[in-house]
Amino acid sequence: MTTIRLDRVSRTFGSVRAVDNVSATIEEGKLFTLLGPSGCGKTTLLRMIAGFADVEAGSIWFGDRRIDTLPAHRRNTGMVFQNYAIFPNLTVQDNVAYGLRARKVRTTDIRARVDKALERVRLVGYGARWPHQLSGGQLQRVAIARVLVIEPSVLLFDEPLSNLDAQLRVQMRVEIRQLQQSLGLTTIYVTHDQEEALAISDRIAILRSGKIEQIGSPEEIYQRPQTAFVAEFLGGTNMLPGIAGKFDGRTTEVAACGTTISVVGKVADAGQKLFLSIRPEALRVAEHSDSPVLHAKLVLREFLGQIQRLHASLPDGTQIRVSTLGSRHVAAVGAALALAYDPAQVIVYPGH
């Protein structure tokens, strides 16, 4: 059980600040996800915690023990690699026993602990197999058993599911989350997949160019993104440029995309440039509505099973996306659509 504390951690590669003055505290037993586009520094940060990338400035603490000065093999972290990094020259059980042997655990104990770890990842009976005889999902489980067996202080996952197919990915992330919760291990999880991050995390840090953009629970980050970058990265919102109009005491009228959009509160002085974020699911196709509506024209319909995504063009031609239930009947392409929205769900960001 370990609290992880990152204290003003930095790392540069040449002129690029890969990790830029990052501070965060990961509470004991929580699953903390580093989420961001490729090149945002999330993997570098994870490798700094594991000891594979040098910390140039700042410090990393497990509880009250500073660990960034220890060599990688003394940190007692359990890292699951993107490509699993299963030793091809060892059988499954020898792979799992590797860390125990390095720690000079007694041979009799090794056997029992390896069996228990394999049982935990549902690989009983696979001990004598060779890695090349296993599927991707099974290799993933070996990698997890191999780190669980050493009873690490913290678990580190580096995009562990990116080499699996879509169905297995969803199944494995559930298994990882359940294991992590049942063991109560403090975990840092790196991914670029926002759905994965929302699904399994206690807390998420969104990284951009080496800096933390926002930290919060999945719900907070999704519903109250603090910056336009977070709003766009998470859930692919409609980001519309506009100019603030007059405030009528309750809402502000914003001129955007050839129409007018109401926003709750006085968000800016009249004439100021800003961005409006409206999530695709915050828009409803409606014939009659008490709420304000946007008038648009249907351009394209993507049927996705449970839901469907409509692409519609606003009066000035800007395209926006609307998510509705897949069963719902909609007008033909080219027809006019009335899109109702709740002004309280429109989020405003300052313009450039």
Next chain:
Amino acid sequence: MKGFRYTIVFGGLALLVLFLLYPLSLVLDASLRVNGTGTLTLANYAQIFASKYYLGSIGNSLLAATLAALGATLIGTPLAFCLARVDMPGKTVLLTLATLPLVLPSFVAAYALVLLFGHAGVVTTGLREIGVPIGPIYGLPGITIVFLLTLYPYVLLPSIAGFRAIDISIEEAARNLGGSRLHAFRTVLLPVAMPAVLAGALLVFIEALENFGVPVVLAEDRPFLAVDIFKLFAGEAENNPAAAGALSVLLIAGTAVALVIQRRYLSRRRFATNARAAPPPLPLSPGWRMLATVFSWGIVALSLLPFIAVLFISFLHFRGPVLTWQLAFSNYSMLLEGSFRPLYNSLLLATITAVVATLLGAPIGYIVTRHRGALSTGLDMIGMIPFAVSGTVLAIGLIIAFNSGILVLTGGWLILVIAYVVRKLPFCIRSSSAIVHQIEPSLEEASINLGVPPLRTFVTLTVPLMASGLIGGMILVWITAASELSSTIVLYTSRWSTMTVRMYHFLEGGEGAGSASAAAAILILFTAAPLLLIHRRVRRQDDPML
């Protein structure tokens, strides 16, 4: 394209049957008959196994080859790890220099050892003068040393590739689980690279077992298999083609077993770790880095030292067999005053061989890579046989086969070219196949999909893509053909004598030490110069034979 495929497969098979399998079957046949031509018998084999001399010959050859393989592994593996994972000054140059011993004629290195450590060697006499007694280097020690110094790159090159193919995450996982760097090396890196190392060691064993030039220079009167085969077949005193045949069959059996073990071993252990990029250099302290640098440069320099010594000595004046410390061109003038013919022959034969072997090997390599099938697999396997057959044995087979009958080839230049081409074909096929492996099949599919017919796609797209690699391979064939001795010595005539044969005769006579050194120097220049000129191209494809 189908027609093209069948032409290549059947043409290739026909040539290999006529110039490889048929001659070899005649060698086998001769070994099973009284005096090589009489009635069927096993007496020739019985005679060998009853003879202390021949058993000694087999034993010596096996022992030298085993020691060479062991030594090459012990030197090549740490050197490979240094070259793969340590940042050191002049690494690119070092890599190029390390490949040189593979193509430099090994009997020249053996000769250098004689010049330095022989009965009248520079070092031997020098040490004796100051009172240090030193025995001559002839026999097993000298032969093993030369094998070691000239063959270790066979272990080095695949091992470098092996260490580079290990993804860094494998090492990081070992460290993350609590292993120190040394522990990770011992438990993961070395075992994963081991198949590559052992594959190279078996190649050293095969090459050392077959080698004719080194024992012929250094064995003196100790029996060695490859030399005895030659003497029994071509020697005036003890001519016995049946015994030569039997020894040849035993030699082929030995190399074939090693080759089969190698293939079996490799097919069972493929520790591919799919490195996305070569692992980064190790963060070493300056002391360790210095140690690695000195070790690496030391080994490579040591392996090139014999060749450098020969180059140097060739410019010194010999008085008979005795070396003086006078700079002179007398060796060269003596060598060339007879005739330029052998030099000209070497160049001509090597050039024809390089062109023909590439033109044959390239399409075969393409087809066995792209079109797997029973026929092409068979062609691939038969195409590898020359590798297990020593030059002397193949030459003996060619002589038996084409000395009389419908097709008489002995005495001309063609039989030399045939022997060279057959011997270099495995290299050409492997090299071409390695190049084809690197060309995405989707490129060709895209071309066909866009409307260019398959054969035209091959000619206009694939061949140009292969060209640069093929030229590199062609130069290597040229180099090795120009310094070929083991089959030339059986097949040459006075009209078609080569530089290597000249050098052999100078050495055999004992008189022409000066001319021999000049001939050796010329051979070194012919082999090293083109390789150094194209070193970047050659290094990129490494040695596809491996």
